[in-house]
Amino acid sequence: MITAKNCVARLSRYKSALNRFKTLGFVKVFSDNLADAVGATSSQVRKDFSVFGISGSKRGGYKIDELIEKINNILGKNEVQQVIIVGAGNIGSALMNFKGFEKEGMKIVACFDTDPTKVNRLGNIQVLPIEELKSFVLNNKIKIGIIAVPDNAAPGVMEALLEAGIKGVLNFAPIQLKAPEECVVNNVNIESELENVIYYVNALQKSRKT
Numbered sequence: 358m359i360t361a362k363n364c365v366a367r368l369s370r371y372k373s374a375l376n377r378f379k380t381l382g383f384v385k386v387f388s389d390n391l392a393d394a395v396g397a398t399s400s401q402v403r404k405d406f407s408v409f410g411i412s413g414s415k416r417g418g419y420k421i422d423e424l425i426e427k428i429n430n431i432l433g434k435n436e437v438q439q440v441i442i443v444g445a446g447n448i449g450s451a452l453m454n455f456k457g458f459e460k461e462g463m464k465i466v467a468c469f470d471t472d473p474t475k476v477n478r479l480g481n482i483q484v485l486p487i488e489e490l491k492s493f494v495l496n497n498k499i500k501i502g503i504i505a506v507p508d509n510a511a512p513g514v515m516e517a518l519l520e521a522g523i524k525g526v527l528n529f530a531p532i533q534l535k536a537p538e539e540c541v542v543n544n545v546n547i548e549s550e551l552e553n554v555i556y557y558v559n560a561l562q563k564s565r566k567t
Contacts, residue, residue, distance in 0.1 A: 364405050365432070370395040371402070372428045379421050387418040429462070438463045439497065443514045444505035445470040445484045448529050448547075452503060453482045467493055471510075487517070494521035501525040508532040515542075 374394035378386055388399040388406075406412070409431050413419040440458070442449045445468050453465055468484045470476070477484040485493065493499070502523045504514050511530035518526060519540060526542045528534050531549075536542045 364408060367395065367397060367401075367405050368409075368428055368432060371405075372425060372432070375421050375425050375428070379425070383421060385418045385420055386424075388413065390418075433462075436462070438501060439466045439499050440464065440501045440503060441466060441490075441494065441499050442468040442503045442505055443470070443487070443490070443518070444468070444510075444529075445472070445475040446505060449503075449505035452505065466497065466499070469493075490517055491521040494518075494523060499523065501527075504528045504530050504534070506530055 371391055374391055375386065377394070378390070388402040391397070391402045392399040403413075409427070411419075411424070411427055437459075440463055442452055442465060445453075449468055449470075453468055458465060465482050468482060469487045469490045470484055471487045473486065475484050476486055494502075499521075500523060502518045502525070504511055504518070504526060506514055508531050511528065511532050511534060514530075515526065515528070515534050515536065519536060524540050526534070526536065526540065528542060528544045529547065531546050533544050534542050
């Protein structure tokens with residue numbers, strides 16, 4: 358059974374909150390502490406945890422270290438997840454330079470591009486010709502890919518990733534991509550998200566003027 362994306366997303370937020378509590382010296386937390394930290398309800402926290410067989414104590418709450426370990430195991434953070442990027446443009450380059458991935462158990466191992474002038478086999482993260490994508494994925498048993506190309510190129514890249522055996526895709530191209538059931542796709546439209554923020558900022562300002 359595949360768990361709902363919203364539940365999995367909340368697990369990530371719970372883990373971030375737990376790490377903050379840990380840095381503050383907390384050893385245990387209660388469901389209402391986590392609920393306040395992520396903007397949920399305590400019953401929602403307990404319901405999410407019950408989906409994964411996580412239980413606490415009404416009196417003792419949850420031990421933070423144990424809870425972080427359990428959530429890491431659920432999210433696949435108990436081992437390093439190797440990831441490739443397709444597209445060495447602005448977004449792809451920013452992702453390659455982002456230092457937070459390894460802290461969270463993810464490692465960008467290569468980037469691929471159609472532009473031969475961007476190929477760089479000597480960098481910390483190699484930028485390789487797109488023609489080498491399939492063999493690299495197969496030889497290194499890569500399961501996760503990131504699409505960071507223009508919208509007109511994204512469907513072709515998606516097809517290439519599926520053909521190579523990729524099972525999970527994070528798509529930054531401004532187009533909704535779909536895949537067969539055996540592959541999970543998350544579409545992240547930065548422009549749309551920014552437009553939403555702008556709308557709500559403007560709406561909030563208008564409501565204060567009335």
